[in-house]
Amino acid sequence: MTHPAASAPSPSPISSAGGDSHAVTRTLHGDVLVIAIDNPPVNALGVEVRRGLLEAIEAADADAAVAAVVIVGVGRNFIAGADIREFGKPPQPPHLPAVCDRIEASTKPVVAAIHGAALGGGLEVALAAHYRIAAAGAKLGLPEVKLGLLPGAGGTQRTPRLIGARAALELMLSGRHASANEALTLGLVDRLSKTDDILIEGLAYARELVATRQGTRPTRAANGLADEAASRAAIEAARKETATRSRGLFSPLKIVEAVQAALERPFDEGLALERRLFLECLDSPQRAGLVHAFFAEREAAKVPEASAARPRPIASVGIVGGGTMGAGIAVAVLDAGLPVTLIERDEAALGRGRAHVERVYDGLVAKGRIDAKAKADAMARLAGSTSYEALANVDLVIEAVFEDMAVKKAVFTELDRVARPGAVLATNTSYLDIDEIAGATSRPADVIGLHFFSPANVMKLLEVVVPARVAADVVATAFEFAKRLSKVSVRAGVCDGFIGNRLLAVYRTAADYLLEDGASPYQIDEAMRAFGYPMGPYQVIDLAGGDIGWAARKRRAPTRDPRLRYVEIADRLCERGWFGQKTGRGFYLYPEGARTGVRDPEVEALIEDERKRRGVTPRSFTDEEIVERLMTAVVNEAANIVREGIALRPLDVDVTLMHGYGFPRYRGGPMKYADTLGLANVLASLRRFEKEDPLFWKPSPLIVELVDRGADFSSLNTTRG
Structure with missing residues (x-):
């Protein structure tokens, strides 16, 4: 992609009372004002960019020499989204919704010339412009849902008006990126650049608009919602699918609600509702977990060796x-x-x-x-x-x-x-x-x-x-x-099971203790699904094949600590050849090759027989107690993994369990979840369970140390050599 500043033909500087900021510059190319965003590395929408955009649009409106405006990004992107350096800080004016409204209200035609990334607030800026042209390779998206948010600068109102409810909801609820070609097909952009020089193409488009006197074209006036019946059907379908697929998540249904407002309310009322819903999402605990997950994934790749050596080809x-x-x-x-x-x-x-x-x-x-x-x-x-x-x-x-x-x-x-x-x-x-x-x-x-x-x-x-x-x-x-x-x-680091499978073993052991002590596999699975896992531990065993875990248990048998309690229920199933889905039964029955299991009375009878054989008097557990025990076991072992250096930082544990084992992303991983609960509360649970089984529930020295000094796992999330 040609650097926009390098391709500007015969520019003249233009200034306003505020002058250019270092992040936004403006130059006059004939009668077209080019507003260039230059905020490395990705042209994020920091306060200086927002202020510069606002001042530039106001300068263009006030200058009779300006007939049209082109907004373009310098470097590799248009605008890649919010400035992550502002996450968690009080917002500074001007706020992005006001900037977008001012762009749309411009009396001069505004063209967004898009190359690279136009994501989140970056796409909302482009949607506020009157016309859009995209270069090959551009990617456009509204990924706010991945951070527990919704588009909060008009995205939920302008997008469906432009491309219809169904396409807008799919884009926002998935958080995915659309290519330039797809964006053209959807109607998200008006045309594609014929060359790699997006500035030249944007200027040509603006001059064409001036020559043909096409004027402004506010996106709020677009008619993508003209077919009310189709729009309502799309909204209801999205609501039902979201309630099933995004169970437990806060922001997806808020996105559906905001798009419904775009259909049913005037634009300004829809914007007001969008803002209220955005602030609700901002205050949600889920946002803190999702933001932690976002940063943890970035940090996980930062390891001492990668910074000290050059990769081999x-x-x-x-x-x-x-x-x-x-x-x-x-x-x-x-x-x-x-x-x-x-x-x-x-x-x-x-x-x-x-x-x-x-x-x-x-x-x-x-x-x-x-x-x-x-x-x-x-x-x-x-x-x-x-x-x-x-x-x-x-x-x-x-x-x-x-x-x-x-x-x-x-x-x-x-x-x-x-x-x-x-x-x-x-x-x-x-x-x-x-x-x-x-x-x-x-x-x-x-x-x-x-x-x-x-x-x-x-x-x-x-x-x-x-x-x-x-x-x-x-x-x-x-x-x-x-x-x-x-x-x-x-x-x-090297140990039996590394990070993920070592924690999985402890998770399943804690589940087996609950199983032998009185909980059913079906209650345990339901409790963990309600917590946010896509499947419970016994559903996972049936999916993977019970024989795999059985082989691992037999391999470890000679070195197993004889003091450690060992539950044999899963072994009894495997001895009968009940390995899960592939054999038609495991902890669940799978009639006629079904992928979703049903309760098996014979398994419940087998479990009861094992309790009697072991002299266990079954007791009841609430779902909350099940979650507490399983998560406390995982957090305690994770603390040992960090203490031993098997994981560099707590965030590495979080990333492992979120991406490999289905830990609910909106909770940020087990270490973030423990910090949310308070480590003192986690330690209190361990002390209580330790009275039942001092070996399995022995508190990690790292948890004890952190509680003693009033710290939590987040204090350890720095790259360690």
Whole structure:
């Protein structure tokens, strides 16, 4: 994209009483005033930008030499949204709604010339303009819902008037970005730029408007809601879908309410309601959790090794193992545009691996996510072999074979033999000791853990597991690779289960204690769904397959602390071959291959028999008690993980559980949730439960220390070396 300032033909400076701010400049190109936003790095809508925009529009209106206005961004973006440096601070005038209203009220035609990002308030500024032109590669969106908010500067009122209720609701409720082409199809922009020079194109558009005397065209007057019946149907459909899909979330239904106001009320009344609803969202505890999640995801990628070393180049990838996980990883890598060489033990297994990959792409084609050509292009980048020699020249190898130490060490012995010097050797192990795996090679500095989550092409989390002898540039390479795959990456140390699965084990143990003590699996699941998880722990076991956890428990049995209480209910189910959905029954029954389970009286009878065998007198638990016990167990173990350095910071735990395990994002992760409760209250719960089981409920020394000094987990959220 040409730098707008560099392409300005014959500009003349224009000033007002206030003059230019450093963030907004204005120059007169003939009779068209160019208002240029220059607030690096992303042209965020800080107070100086808002003030500069307001002053520039007022100057244009007052100057007889100005016939039209073009608003353009300097650098790579139009306006990428709010200034995150202002989050949590008292807002300073002028407020964005007033700026947008003033732009729309201009007596001179205003053109928004959009390139790069026009997101959130940036798109609201563009919507307040009278005309919009977008460059190829531009992305437009209203992602406020992801921060627990709604568009608060006219977005809920102008967008549906411009593109209709259905399209506007979909854009706002998903928070996604629309491409320039889609924006044109929707009617969000009026035309596309024919060249890369958005300023030249914007000036030409403005001059055309002046020459044809088209004048101003306030967006509030658009007729996207003209079909009242269709608009009402779209609003009601969105309300029903949102109530189901966004259960527990505050802002999505407020967005629906605001769009309904756009249909039913005059514009100014709709704006007033939008503002009231925006302020309600601003005061919601969910916003604090979502803002924490937003910043935590940014910070998680900031690790000591990534700042200390340059990543190694990755131009090709090998994957050993073509099962479900290996195929999913292959798709993720192929989607990033990289060639993949898949290795399997024989031609039959290789054929099955390739078929796994092809099935994923066939599903995407069937859903309309990609076209046949995109599938063909991806499959053309996939090669396969039964010989490790095919990996001799790849830059990164990811092992995704059976979760067995002997098998993995055998693979890495072969990789050590064939891989070129400097190639990164990664294991996708979920639990095993990566230091031991690295010891099977002569190059432990090149070995790292890349723990993908299934399905690997869908799940956003990637745990980058850092063994003792790995080189810093290999860690930096892993984080850069994760970014290329559009993954959210978290640094983890080596221990059984790393961050996520170690916490999952404690979560399930606490659930099993409740189960044996008197709660039903169905009550436990419902309580955790009400808390915000998409599924309860026993639904997850049935989905993943009970045999997987059973195998892990048997593997750990020789080293299990004999003092630790062990509940055998899940083992009894597995002994009967009840592994969950894939066998038609687990904790739930799945009649005729149903994906949603129903209560199973035989499971309840089995649980009761196990209680009698263990001499447990069942007692009742409220849903609140269930949530308290499960979350207290997770927070306590998470504190130990941070204390041991397995996680660098509490925020790394939060990101891991939100993106890998379904922890409700609006609660910000377990550590943020604990801070919200108050660590003193968490410690009080631990002390109470400790009387029942001093071993499992022993308070983490980190929690005790923080409570003693009146601090919380947020005080530890700084990058540590």
